[in-house]
Amino acid sequence: MKDFSNIEYLKKGNLIQKEIYKILVNKKIIKKLEKYDPKLVGSIPLQINTQTSDVDLICCYNNHASFIEDITSKFCHQKNFSITNSKEYGEETITINFDLSGFHLEIFSQKTQTTNQLAYRHLILEEKILNEYGENFKNKIIELKQIGMKTEPAFCKLLKISGNPYFEILKLEKNI
Structure with a gap:
């Protein structure tokens, strides 16, 4: 079984996975999210992605307001940047979306530890x-x-x- 706790496995993956790895590292996405325990989830890690698949990341935050402030300062300059607040299955959720290097990134964030979130x-x-x-x-x-x-x-x-x-x-x- 792959170790999904970090993105190193992408370096040995298919072309899309290798490209996603380069983007996440070179654009410092994982580094910028580091304190929120980011995990790549969804179809790309499983190699079941399609042409329209997003790059799905999950994060864990403690303080709603400071998380939004931090994320906004780090990513607001990205194309099609948006933040949405919602309740997903009773849990407060912050979803950040933006486009980067030809891919759509969605960062799904909750107070639940990333390894306990449904997506993981x-x-x-x-x-x-x-x-x-x-x-x-x-x-x-x-x-x-x-x-x-x-x-x-x-x-x-x-x-x-x-x-x-x-x-x-x-x-x-x-x-x-």
């Missing part, structure tokens, strides 16, 4: 599923994503899991 748990579980089910399963996930399906719903469809895919898939954590 999905990443770990989905890698195990992909390893267990093989290349054909992976290709079917990519096909579903190419027609517009999100990652967790695609996994649940192929695994015949009903209900809210973002929660129901996590029930497999104990079994895989």
Whole structure:
């Protein structure tokens, strides 16, 4: 299993992963987010990304106002920069979006430790599923994503899991 605690594995990945690594390092994105325990999540680490996939990062903050102030000072100059406050499954969430070097970055931030956030748990579980089910399963996930399906719903469809895919898939954590 890959070590997703840092982005070093991207250096040995496919072309997109290598490019993302260079951007995150050369533009100092990870360095600027360092105190918020950033993790790369989503489809790119799993090599199930499509042409329209975002670069998804998660962070953990302690103080809402100081986090927004810090992030704004570091990234407000980026193209299409925006910050959104919302509640995701009852938890206050700050989402930062901007474009950088031809990619759209989304930084999803909560007070929950990054390794306990749903996106990170999905990443770990989905890698195990992909390893267990093989290349054909992976290709079917990519096909579903190419027609517009999100990652967790695609996994649940192929695994015949009903209900809210973002929660129901996590029930497999104990079994895989």
